[in-house]
Amino acid sequence: MSIEQLNEQIRNCRRCPLWQGATQAVPGEGPIDAKVMLVGQNPGAEEDKAGRPFVGRAGKFLTKTLAENGINRAELFITNIVKHITPGNRKPSADEIAACIPYLLAQIAIVKPKVIVLLGATAKETPRLEGIEYMEIIHPSAAMRFKNMREKFEKQIAELALRLQRLA
Ligand code: SF4
Numbered sequence: 001m002s003i004e005q006l007n008e009q010i011r012n013c014r015r016c017p018l019w020q021g022a023t024q025a026v027p028g029e030g031p032i033d034a035k036v037m038l039v040g041q042n043p044g045a046e047e048d049k050a051g052r053p054f055v056g057r058a059g060k061f062l063t064k065t066l067a068e069n070g071i072n073r074a075e076l077f078i079t080n081i082v083k084h085i086t087p088g089n090r091k092p093s094a095d096e097i098a099a100c101i102p103y104l105l106a107q108i109a110i111v112k113p114k115v116i117v118l119l120g121a122t123a124k125e126t127p128r129l130e131g132i133e134y135m136e137i138i139h140p141s142a143a144m145r146f147k148n149m150r151e152k153f154e155k156q157i158a159e160l161a162l163r164l165q166r167l168a
Contacts, residue, residue, distance in 0.1 A: 003032050006106050010083050016099035018084035024051045028079025028107060035167050037077045037113040041122040042092055048085040053078045058141035065154060069161040077111045081123050091122055114167055117160060
């Protein structure tokens with residue numbers, strides 16, 4: 001299946017109730033041969049409006065921190081564990097995650113990333129596949145709010161930059 005066909009399936013998906021409260025799905029974006037995939041929790045209000053992942057405040061903070069470490073966001077494949085906004089940006093339920101996981105697995109099968117970066121606690125529910133390195137890092141929205149988390153997040157992004165250099 002091509003990424004376009006997969007995106008079309010995601011846009012028309014009715015496998016859980018989340019689509020009902022969304023403007024549109026946010027399948028994710030990035031090169032289909034990206035070495036690194038970022039996985040967050042779910043699209044927020046800005047992402048729901050734009051149809052693109054990580055474009056709100058937390059996304060801008062993430063993009064800036066990546067750039068400060070020499071990482072161009074456009075080189076990464078960026079998505080979320082569920083593809084539609086949740087009511088009030090709440091954590092997706094176990095049933096919603098289970099319904100949506102096949103799309104993430106299909107994205108992983110197409111992109112074949114070497115490293116998957118899990119942003120925040122919910123993204124840790126991403127299944128671990130052989131041959132892929134996983135990094136668990138702080139979600140940028142938490143890093144923006146708390147100084148100690150921001151420092152840790154910045155160190156984690158610096159570590160990601162080192163891993164990327166090793167993959168080059
Ligand atoms: S969140 Fe995932 S499973 Fe639920 S409707 Fe959207 S694409 Fe389908």
